[in-house]
Amino acid sequence: MNSTWLNSPMAEERGRRPGNPQTRDSILEAAIESFVTRGYGGTTIRAVARAAGVDPALVMHFFGSKDKLFEAAIHGTMPVALVIEAIGGDEEHLGERLVRRYLWLWEHPVHGPKLAAVLHAATATPAAAELLKELMSRELLGPIAGTLSHDHAEARALLAASQLLGLALMRYLLKVDPLASMPADLVAAAVAPGIQRYLTGTLSLAEIAAAPR
C-alpha cells in the first residue's frame, strides 16, 4: 500500500496524526456505529472514513480490509471477557452461571444492542458469519471447552452455545411472547439444566470422534 494518505489534506485539516492510536479508535468507533445501524452489507470503508473524519486510505492502513474492520468491530463489541469471567467456579453450576451472564449481557443497555447488531450482520452476510464463527470458536467456545473435564468438550460447548443462540433469537431479536416477556430469572431457571446437561451430562456422543470432519 502506498502512503499518500500521510499527506492527505483531510487528515491534516482535522489535525489528526495518522499513526495516533486515538485515530484508530475513532475509526473503530465509527465502524461499530455503522455496523450496528447499517449492518455489514450497508457499511463501506469510505463511509466509515467520512464519519471518522479521515481519509479512506487511513482506514485501510489500520485495518487492511472491510472484513478485518468488521473483525475488529466485533472484538471491540463482543463482551467476550465478561462471558469468560463467568466460567470460573464449580463445574456443577457452570450452566447456570453461563446462562445468567448471557441473559444479563443481552439485557445490558450497551452490550445488548451491540450483540443484536453482530448477530444481525452474521445472519445476513456469509462473510460476516464466517468471521463471527472463527472468533466465537477461538475466543468463546475454546475457553469454555477447555474448562470441561468431560470427553467431546468442543461438541458440548457448541450444543450449549446453540441453545443460548436460539434463546437470544427468540427472546431478543424475534421477541416472541411469552418468552420475550418472562423475567430473566425464570428463563435462566428453565434453560440452565439443559445447558448443564450439555456441558457435563451423559450425551452418548461416543461416535463423534469417528464422524467425518
Place this chain on the structure above:
Amino acid sequence: MNSTWLNSPMAEERGRRPGNPQTRDSILEAAIESFVTRGYGGTTIRAVARAAGVDPALVMHFFGSKDKLFEAAIHGTMPVALVIEAIGGDEEHLGERLVRRYLWLWEHPVHGPKLAAVLHAATATPAAAELLKELMSRELLGPIAGTLSHDHAEARALLAASQLLGLALMRYLLKVDPLASMPADLVAAAVAPGIQRYLTGTLSLAEIAAAPR
C-alpha cells in the same frame, strides 16, 4: 386498484389468463425463487413479475403487497404439515420425534435450502421477521402447545423451538464443527432429552402467568 393488467399485452402474449390459479402459482414460484436467491430485501414486485412473465399489477392483484407475497412464499416453503405430522404419537417421545423430523427437513435437498432462505430473510429484515414470527406462532407453536398436557404449554413449545432454531443456525447456517459434521442421529440423541424436558418436564415456570405480557 384498477385492472389495466387484464389487457396487459405481456399477459396476453404469454397466453396466461389472469384469473388462472396457474398464473398465481407461477408468480409464487418466481417469488420463492427470488426470496431464496436474493433475500427479502433484494426481492421486488417488479422483478418477480418479470420472472413470472406477468404484469406487476397482476402480482399486486393476487398478493396485495410484498409482505403478503413473502407470507405466501413462506407458506409455500415452510413444510409446516411435515412438522405437525410428527406431533402425533405418545407424549414421552414427542421431543425425539420433533428433533428427528426437524433435522430431516433441514437435510432434505428441497426443504433445507428453503428453510435456510426463510431464516436468512427473517434475521436480515424486521418486516420478514415479524411475518415469520406470526406464522410460526400460529401454525407451528400453537399446534405443538395444543397437544401438551402440561401448564405453560406456549412457553414450553417456545423454549423447545429456541433450541431447534439455535441448532439449525449452528449446524446448517454457520456450519460450526464438530456440530455441523456430526451424524444427525447423534445430534438428535444429544438434543432430544432437552426438548422433551422443555415440553413435559419440571420447569418451575409457575410465575410465568404472573409475568407482564
